[in-house]
Amino acid sequence: MKHHKYVQALTLPSAGFRIRILAIAGALATLAVTLLVLGWSGSAWAQGQPACEAIDLGTLGVNADSELTGAGRWTTNNCDSRFRTGSDAHTYRFEVVEGGRIRIDLGSTDGDSFLYLMTEDGRRLTDNDDGGAGLDARIERDLTPGIYVVEATTVGGRSRGPADFTLSISRAAGCNPVHLGTLRTGVDLTASGSWSLDTCGSRFVVEHPAHSYLFNLDQAAHVRVDLMSENGDSVLSLVSTTDGLIAANDDGGESRNARINRYLAPGTYLLEATTYLERDYQPLMADFTLVVHRVDEEANQASFLLKVEDVHTPNQVVAGQPFDIHYRVGNLGGGDLADINGNVRVYVVGPRPLFDITGRIDTSEGSWASGVSYHTGAQTASETSVELGEIAPFEATLRSPGPSWIFVGVVTDDEDENERGFHGQWHNLMVLSGTTFDAVTVSVQGTDYQVEAEADSDGMVTTTVSSVVDPDEAVDASLRAKAIYAAGVHTQVLDGIFERPAITDLSATGASASIAVENPSSTALLEQFADRYTGAITASGLPAVLAAKEALNPADIEDVVLSLSRSASMEYVSLAASWNALRDPINNGEVLSFENAFSLYSDLAYAERVISPAVAAGRAVEEARAAELGWQDAGVQELLDDLAGQASCRNPGSGLREVLEEMETTDLDEMLRLDAEMRAALPAYGFAKDAVLCAVAGADRHNTLFLQGLAIADNNDILELFGYEQPTTTTVALPPYRLRIIAMLDEEGRIEHGVELSGGEQILPSRRHLSPDAPPDVWQISSDVEVDGNPIGRVRSRRLDDGRVEIGFMDAVGETIIPEIRYLSTDIPAGVWLRSAEIEVTREPILE
Structure with a gap:
């Protein structure tokens, strides 16, 4: 930048x-448009420094070609610079009798020159380094009549050795x-x-x-x-x-x-x-x-004028997690863009590396007419705006926590691709380091834990886990991760499960069929789909048709799609009933267990990635059979377009082949040949199948983002439950950090805290103060305490009802460490560091 x-x-x-x-x-x-004087009261010469004798260069003439020159050598034994310790300096005096733009150049082939300009009494006006060519210095300034002093010195100082220089003072040409x-x-x-x-x-x-x-x-x-x-x-x-x-x-x-x-x-x-x-x-x-x-304002108002009318994002997003940017673009001018055969580009830019841009959107019949606006979704729709296929939301990801921004712009070009208009809007949002939620109680292995994730003003999220029975009890890392996971599912999934876009159109009534989902990984979901897919193909009789070298009937392929859709609908009825059975008691005060949270999340992954596209494909078949034009019906084509969009990932069938091979499917090559013929006979079948495969392939990425938002993506116990194998490594244990928590009362009544390592090094986190009006018995958490750039944990502190302050520590995985000496009395002296008992903080092992 x-x-x-x-x-x-x-x-x-x-x-x-x-x-x-x-x-x-x-x-x-x-x-003024005449030459200006920008003098100011600068620094005076250093006190106590003997002034070098100034060489008088004379008076600068009034003619444009007037020039004063000087030359010399920094010998390393000259007078000291007034401003640069250890540097030689030569001082010159000159007079200006007619004000104007004056240029002062100091050049040297061997030295790195530096210029200072002063008034006659030594007030420093300005300085320069590298304002000329290469390492040469240049000062250019509007000067009033008077006497001025120049110091010619160097950047590198005497250690760089001697160097010759030239000085010139002239009137800058072409400034009027x-x-x-x-x-x-x-x-x-x-x-x-x-x-x-x-x-x-x-x-x-x-x-x-x-x-x-x-x-x-x-x-x-x-x-x-x-x-x-x-x-x-x-x-x-x-x-x-x-x-x-x-x-x-x-x-x-x-x-x-x-x-x-x-x-x-x-x-x-x-x-x-x-x-x-x-x-x-x-x-x-x-x-x-x-x-x-x-x-010409009248002509201008009669022309087109494209503007970004609205921009919408979530107010808060999580660093590293994608979100949608919706916008509305409209022609607010009096003319049509088609008048110049113009085209439009919409783009978004934000903190690097965020940048995306549409292709050129050409004017078609009626598009970009005067008064027309196009929105990307309900978030930015107005009463009169409509949709346009090429105007779609951008997907963006911001990497750094804290206040952030995006800019959405629209550029209008004519048919020769010359820019004819531009407009844009800024939009502010907050980027959080993780997912936040209010305090919620969950159960892990029969113990209730309260979990809360809060963000500070810098977007940094702190997640606290404490036992409901004993809030001061240390929580094991595995239990902590499971409690956070359960809380994340409770607040991010269960609370709005039936409003999720992928399942809002699914029916929760009718016949049901039970389904057990092992875990939400792509592999597990793919295995379950493969089992149902092979069963439907076998039941269809189509393998025998292909073996007899007979042409496939598209209606028979439609029956396969309908069979998969109806099975999926029955499975969803069963899942929806189980979710309601879980949600209702929790809404009435019961606690969500980790086991139920994991099952719920796995079931939802199956519903969104297998059931939803399968049901949508069946709906397309039913609509096509009911429509007079069949598959050519406009409504049916719209359903197919949606399926095709979901089926647009790369190599959707590669994972299915691997799973079928692992299942030791008989006549695998024949099944794949049948698949190719079914796609040719009924393209909708290919869209339907690939929509499921693409959705399933994206499950692992979605799972990772969810765990990263909760800051538990590196917990081996959680990853093992998800079916993710960890690479085999050898760990080398490191000795723990031995440290004391330090605390000091400052003049504002705050408690400042940090840590002191056993070697005496003190480390103060950036956020480290406990306010004098902090509520009692509420733990306040500092920002990360870092050793050699690696976070080792955070200091925690709270005010007690009796006026004392309790201090403690929470290591990098969230385990609480309680020092034996941990209380600050009500009458501690200000400005004195007090120390807790020594504690040991576990270090992360090194992987080899």
């Missing part, structure tokens, strides 16, 4: 366009603005030029080369200014001679070009055409073109 004090930039990768936000540092009350004339309707004002190392510096950030232009506006008008460059990165500023800075822009036009659109009152205006890169980082020379255009 390019960064400067007056511009923050975000570059979109390979998108053909970028967006940047310009933030001009400081308030500019007024800015060029007058372009008066802007009138139908006649643009234009200018062109180049940016190079010798170009006059910007009035805002002098290290950036800039050209200035004036224009008059005889009556109020809407004005558009474009600054375009093929190999430069243009930045544009608009200044009023009476009101100061009006606008600044970087990349508001096409690609890296700058654009400003403003309604302006009559008057004289200054334009500064500069670049994002400093002189020495520029191409050797970059050409540019400036165009000032008076907008």
Whole structure:
């Protein structure tokens, strides 16, 4: 990311366009178009440092080619620099009799030069390193008449050895603005030029080369200014001679070009055409073109105007977990996009590496007409907006916890792919390090535990697990993980299980058939589907038809799809009944056990990934048989499109073949040949089967994300239950950390805490204070205590009813460690570290 004090930039990768936000540092009350003086009261010369004798260079002439020069050598035995310890310095004095933009260059082939500019009495005005070519220094500044002092010194100091240098002081050429004339309707004002190392510096950030232009506006008008460059990165500023800075822009036009659109009152205006890169980082020379255009507002209002009208995301998302970005885009202008045969691109950008963009969406009959808006879902729909196939939600993933953002933009191009419009909206959201939920009670191996996951203002989630009977009792890592898992299923799955999109359309009434799901892994789900699939194929009689070399009847294949669908519907009736039987008592106060939570999660995985697509395929067959046009019916085709979308993963059948091989299926090759013929005879069959296989293949990723959100994805006991084999490794045990918890009362009445290792090293976590008004008997948890960059646990503290404070520790896997000495009295002194008894904190073993 390019960064400067007056511009923050975000570059979109390979998108053909970028967006940047310009933030001009400081308030500019007024800015004259004549040369400005930006002097300020800087640092005086260091006290006690003997001043080196200043060499008088004389008076800088008033002519443009006037120049003062000097030369010397840093010998390592010269006077000391006033500002840089251990560096030689030479001091020069010069006089300015006529104010203007003055350029001071300090160059050296062997040294790394550094410049300081001061007033005659030693007040430091500014300094520079590397503002010229290479390692040379340059100061460019508007100076009023007076005497000035320059110190020529080095960056590397005397240790770099002697070096020769040259100094020049001159009037910067080309700094006066060029007058372009008066802007009138139908006649643009234009200018062109180049940016190079010798170009006059910007009035805002002098290290950036800039050209200035004036224009008059005889009556109020809407004005558009474009600054375009093929190999430069243009930045544009608009200044009023009476009101100061009006606008600044970087990349508001096409690609890296700058654009400003403003309604302006009559008057004289200054334009500064500069670049994002400093002189020495520029191409050797970059050409540019400036165009000032008076907008015909009536014609503009009669044209198309595409805008991002709304953006919607969850208010909070979990780091590393995908979420949908919904939006609405509409044509708010008076004309149709079809008038120019235009096309549209919508994109989203966020913290790296988030970037996604649609393809070019062409205008079709009626699309992108004036007043039309398109939404991606109910979240952003308006009373008049409609759906458009190419306008779909983006899926995004943010990696870092904390406050975050996304930007959704729409770019409009004409038929020659020239940009004709741009608009976008920012959207803020919070990224959490894990899943959060309120305190909930669950049961593991007959013991009740209270589990709570809370996020702080930085998005960091702390999950606490405590025994209901004895809250201070240490909780084993395996029990803790199972308690967190049960709490996660209770709050994230059970509470809204029948509202999940994949099963909302499934019927929970009718005949039922029991089903037992071993675990929610892709392998387990695939095995169960394979068993039902082979049974349906065998019962259909189709293998015999193929063996007789007879053509397959599509109606017989439809019967196979219906058979699988009806079996799936009966299984769902059974599962839904079991979920209700579990949910109702829990809603009335009973506790969810880990065993029931695991069964519920496994059953849901089967329902969403096997039952749901199978039932949808059966519904498509029934609709096709009932429709006059059969499979060509529009409604049936829509159902098929949905199935095809679900069946779009890569190589959906590869996993099924492996499972069938493990099941030692007889005549496997014949079954696969039959599958190919069935797909040819009835494409809907292929969609239906692949929709199940793709959904099943995604189960493992979904499971991993769920466990990661709960911060238990590395718990071997949980992974084993999911059927995930862990790689065989050899572990090397490490000695535990021996440490004491330290605590100190600060002047604000807070308790600051950290740890002190046995060697005496103190480690203070970033969040480490217990507030004086913290509620009693409620544990407060610090942020991570890190040793060599690895978190070893967190300090916990609470205020007691008697006014004392209790401190303790929670290791990296959540086990509570209670030191023998752990209480702070009510009258502890301020500013003194107090220590608990020594405790041992288990270290994670090393895997070999």
